[in-house]
Amino acid sequence: MFKKNFYGTCRLIRFNFRKDRLHIIFWFIALVGIAVSYAYSYPSMFSSEAERLIMAQTLNNPAMTAMLGPVSDPNNYSYGVLFSHEMLLFTAVAVAIMNILFVARHTRMDEEEGRLEMIRSFPVGRLSSLASTLIEMLIINILITLLHGIALGSLGVESINFRGSFFYGAALGIVGFTFASITSFCVQLMENNRHTTGMAFGILGFSFLLRAITDINAPKLSWLSPLSWSYKIEPYAHNKFLPILISIVFSLLLISLSLYLNSLRDLGKGFIPQKKGRAYASKTLVSPLGLAFRLQRTGFFTWIIVMFIFGLTFGSVFVDIDAFFKENDVLARLIPQDSEYKLTDQFIGLLMSIVSIMATIPVLMFLLKLWQEEKSGRIEALVSKSLSKQKLFFGFFSISIIFIAIASFVSVLGLYLSANAVLPDSLEFGMLLKANLVFIPSITLILSFGVFLIGYLPKLTGVLWGYLGYCFFVIFLGDMIQLPGWMKKFTPFDYIPKIPVEEIKAMPLVILSILSIGFTILGILCYRNRNLQQNA
Amino acid sequence: MNVVEVKNVSKKFGKFTALHKIDLSVKKGEVFGFIGPNGAGKSTTIRILLGILKPNSGYAKLFGMDAWKDAVEIHKRISYVPGDVNLWPNLTGGEIIDLFMQLQGSNNKEKRDVLIQKFDLDPTKKCRTYSKGNRQKVALIAAFASDADLYILDEPTSGLDPLMERIFQECVEEIKEQGKSVLLSSHILSEVERLCDRVAIIREGNIIETGSINQLRHLTQTIFKVETVKEVRDLDKLDGINDLLVEGKHLSFQVDNENIENIMAYLVPYGIKKIDSTPPTLEELFMRHYEISSDEKEV
Ligand SMILES: Nc1ncnc2c1ncn2[C@@H]1O[C@H](COP(=O)(O)OP(=O)(O)OP(=O)(O)O)[C@@H](O)[C@H]1O
Ligand SMILES: [Mg+2]
Numbered sequence: 001m002f003k004k005n006f007y008g009t010c011r012l013i014r015f016n017f018r019k020d021r022l023h024i025i026f027w028f029i030a031l032v033g034i035a036v037s038y039a040y041s042y043p044s045m046f047s048s049e050a051e052r053l054i055m056a057q058t059l060n061n062p063a064m065t066a067m068l069g070p071v072s073d074p075n076n077y078s079y080g081v082l083f084s085h086e087m088l089l090f091t092a093v094a095v096a097i098m099n100i101l102f103v104a105r106h107t108r109m110d111e112e113e114g115r116l117e118m119i120r121s122f123p124v125g126r127l128s129s130l131a132s133t134l135i136e137m138l139i140i141n142i143l144i145t146l147l148h149g150i151a152l153g154s155l156g157v158e159s160i161n162f163r164g165s166f167f168y169g170a171a172l173g174i175v176g177f178t179f180a181s182i183t184s185f186c187v188q189l190m191e192n193n194r195h196t197t198g199m200a201f202g203i204l205g206f207s208f209l210l211r212a213i214t215d216i217n218a219p220k221l222s223w224l225s226p227l228s229w230s231y232k233i234e235p236y237a238h239n240k241f242l243p244i245l246i247s248i249v250f251s252l253l254l255i256s257l258s259l260y261l262n263s264l265r266d267l268g269k270g271f272i273p274q275k276k277g278r279a280y281a282s283k284t285l286v287s288p289l290g291l292a293f294r295l296q297r298t299g300f301f302t303w304i305i306v307m308f309i310f311g312l313t314f315g316s317v318f319v320d321i322d323a324f325f326k327e328n329d330v331l332a333r334l335i336p337q338d339s340e341y342k343l344t345d346q347f348i349g350l351l352m353s354i355v356s357i358m359a360t361i362p363v364l365m366f367l368l369k370l371w372q373e374e375k376s377g378r379i380e381a382l383v384s385k386s387l388s389k390q391k392l393f394f395g396f397f398s399i400s401i402i403f404i405a406i407a408s409f410v411s412v413l414g415l416y417l418s419a420n421a422v423l424p425d426s427l428e429f430g431m432l433l434k435a436n437l438v439f440i441p442s443i444t445l446i447l448s449f450g451v452f453l454i455g456y457l458p459k460l461t462g463v464l465w466g467y468l469g470y471c472f473f474v475i476f477l478g479d480m481i482q483l484p485g486w487m488k489k490f491t492p493f494d495y496i497p498k499i500p501v502e503e504i505k506a507m508p509l510v511i512l513s514i515l516s517i518g519f520t521i522l523g524i525l526c527y528r529n530r531n532l533q534q535n536a
Numbered sequence: 537m538n539v540v541e542v543k544n545v546s547k548k549f550g551k552f553t554a555l556h557k558i559d560l561s562v563k564k565g566e567v568f569g570f571i572g573p574n575g576a577g578k579s580t581t582i583r584i585l586l587g588i589l590k591p592n593s594g595y596a597k598l599f600g601m602d603a604w605k606d607a608v609e610i611h612k613r614i615s616y617v618p619g620d621v622n623l624w625p626n627l628t629g630g631e632i633i634d635l636f637m638q639l640q641g642s643n644n645k646e647k648r649d650v651l652i653q654k655f656d657l658d659p660t661k662k663c664r665t666y667s668k669g670n671r672q673k674v675a676l677i678a679a680f681a682s683d684a685d686l687y688i689l690d691e692p693t694s695g696l697d698p699l700m701e702r703i704f705q706e707c708v709e710e711i712k713e714q715g716k717s718v719l720l721s722s723h724i725l726s727e728v729e730r731l732c733d734r735v736a737i738i739r740e741g742n743i744i745e746t747g748s749i750n751q752l753r754h755l756t757q758t759i760f761k762v763e764t765v766k767e768v769r770d771l772d773k774l775d776g777i778n779d780l781l782v783e784g785k786h787l788s789f790q791v792d793n794e795n796i797e798n799i800m801a802y803l804v805p806y807g808i809k810k811i812d813s814t815p816p817t818l819e820e821l822f823m824r825h826y827e828i829s830s831d832e833k834e835v
Binding site: 004007008011015018019022113114115117118119120121122123124125126266267273 | 550583586587588589590605606607608609611612614615616618620621622623624626627631635636638639640641675688
């Protein structure tokens with residue numbers, strides 16, 4: 001029975017690697033490259049131990065704990081500890097995303113598109129497809145572990161030794177594989193790829209929030225979030241085995257369950273059945289805006305909720321900041337003495353820029369959906385039915401614009417509600433809203449880049465994600481890790497006045513808005529003049 | 537021995553019953569046609585044969601083995617082509633053909649190259665750039681290049697141009713000469729008529745007819761065009777005459793096959809000068825069955 005169910009697994013593993021070779025190389029280079037270049041620059045950034053200690057205390061506050069996880073060893077803030085504190089959690093999230101995408105693509109997507117049916121018509125076991133994907137992911141995650149261990153360890157940076165580096169790599173590997181198994185479970189429940197990745201990403205987001213909240217208030221409970229297992233290893237400090245063990249046991253249980261469920265269900269089915277659709281198009285579906293909305297309805301509402309929760313989380317975290325800073329002498333010195341503003345106020349600007357970068361993700365997604373639809377050839381069918389390309393474009397574009405407005409409001413609302421629940425009257429709603437709204441021109445600028453690329457070079461739209469990642473990286477970590485100032489100048493978010501500390505300056509906002517409009521118009525002109533592309 | 541043996545198979549999707557206790561058999565060395573309107577249950581039946589859907593009742597056996605339990609063993613001896621072939625966009629057609637052949641366990645490079653040439657496929661292109669017809673060719677080439685005993689083809693020619701369709705038919709005939717069996721589901725009735733020894737018609741999950749095409753024809757009507765010496769009278773009073781058209785001494789009508797004898801006997805005294813009979817095409821046969829189902833629905 002065992003042999004029958006897993007027949008041909010080895011062949012499929014080899015086949016998977018052949019399909020993925022480019023993706024894998026890209027991920028490996030990106031992950032290891034960033035880690036290595038980052039770790040390598042540490043000694044030059046923080047030459048004395050005193051500097052590191054100041055850094056440690058800057059990072060050891062609730063807001064930063066929520067974002068990065070706790071400091072593993074505040075008394076011995078070596079390069080290694082500093083490095084893993086700053087990089088580990090976010091890299092682990094990236095590795096988790098990679099695992100989710102790979103697993104969903106090889107299992108549910110192949111199943112949904114009929115490729116698995118083809119594979120299953122060969123002498124291949126019922127469970128071979130799932131098993132081969134999971135074994136592939138196991139190998140990839142082990143490679144990630146080893147590559148990080150070897151690359152970081154051989155840098156020769158003080159305290160970034162081989163032992164710690166292998167544990168650092170393992171921290172990434174176990175989170176990755178845990179999310180591979182979580183995705184394999186989602187595959188059994190959901191009938192299509194979008195729902196599968198949606199559920200897996202939902203679990204990832206929830207894990208992040210869960211650990212953010214519990215790390216601050218109840219560190220013991222944060223064990224419940226698989227993401228916390230990464231920094232609970234405490235690489236370069238205590239190099240603990242327990243989280244590795246837990247993740248292995250958890251993954252094995254989940255995988256057994258997935259395999260069992262997979263053996264029960266019919267091909268193409270999930271345990272959560274899909275709802276039947278409507279037989280007739282409702283009136284709204286027939287308009288371009290209605291169509292654009294209908295196609296992304298679920299995503300639209302989900303992201304609104306995500307933005308709200310995001311606001312809530314931030315709000316609950318950062319009111320503690322003031323109290324925290326007051327107790328801390330070293331940090332008190334860091335703040336300009338003559339500053340008439342409270343620390344919380346100074347954090348609002350940073351916070352709002354992060355909220356705005358977050359909001360840009362769905363804004364871009366809603367716009368780029370147009371290009372996805374075009375690639376799949378569905379736009380062609382629509383455009384030939386008396387609907388002009390431009391009208392369709394404006395449908396998708398409007399969804400993005402509408403989302404910007406709603407997202408600002410709900411995230412600020414979330415922030416306001418939770419901040420005032422913790423500390424009554426600590427923040428004014430109007431001020432928060434203003435601090436958020438000033439970022440809108442930066443979001444529209446990135447959106448207009450999207451429009452421009454869709455019109456001019458649609459194949460390159462993927463670059464925008466890289467750019468957004470860059471923005472996040474330099475805005476969020478730039479000051480903390482003392483990146484050169486010019487790196488920030490390449491992001492539209494840096495030019496925005498930080499309310500309430502700074503005055504509203506009209507100039508940058510006007511310039512960003514003009515640029516946004518310019519790129520948008522240019523993009524629309526290009527889009528109008530180019531042919532629809534299919535199968536690109 | 538029957539290569540395919542389906543007994544009493546039902547399949548439910550939730551509350552909806554896609555197959556109602558169907559029986560089916562394909563003999564060794566025959567090309568078996570499987571026709572029926574959209575949504576009748578052809579692909580569902582085929583998926584049960586492939587062991588990727590589990591029947592709710594009854595059993596399906598291929599080569600005497602159970603389709604669900606012994607899928608791996610069975611699949612070593614079959615080749616399958618679906619009607620809607622989706623491939624991995626970042627692999628080339630050639631790579632996929634090789635992969636499919638490897639998975640199936642065959643390695644006939646020569647046959648593969650000949651077929652690629654015959655079907656006029658560029659195997660170096662990435663699958664994302666293939667048209668529907670070209671993707672279909674990839675699956676067909678892989679299937680015909682593999683060494684199987686049974687070929688299961690589910691609307692294999694949807695998307696092929698007439699030239700390629702002809703080549704497909706040649707390939708099937710070649711297979712048949714080698715004594716292999718084919719299960720062919722198709723909407724192209726001329727194709728079925730040309731290739732198949734026996735046909736089953738399925739409608740709304742029930743097999744309503746099975747038999748050779750000639751047998752099936754007996755169930756229907758034949759079209760006659762007759763020229764007589766004397767004018768024929770009262771022909772419309774006879775049983776089994778339909779669509780009668782009289783133009784002086786030229787007649788055209790359809791006869792239920794069981795009444796042909798009577799009618800001929802009636803006509804002989806009028807002196808038959810010329811007679812022309814056409815058997816119903818499969819299309820008409822099919823339409824009749826199809827229409828019955830819509831009539832029943834209206835009632
Ligand atoms: N996975 C499924 N879930 C629910 N219903 C299904 C599923 N697969 C098929 N059906 C239903 O079962 C019936 C038979 O479908 P099937 O695909 O077998 O038809 P078919 O004869 O192959 O039609 P076509 O000629 O269009 O290919 C249809 O009504 C279809 O909607
Ligand atoms: Mg079908």
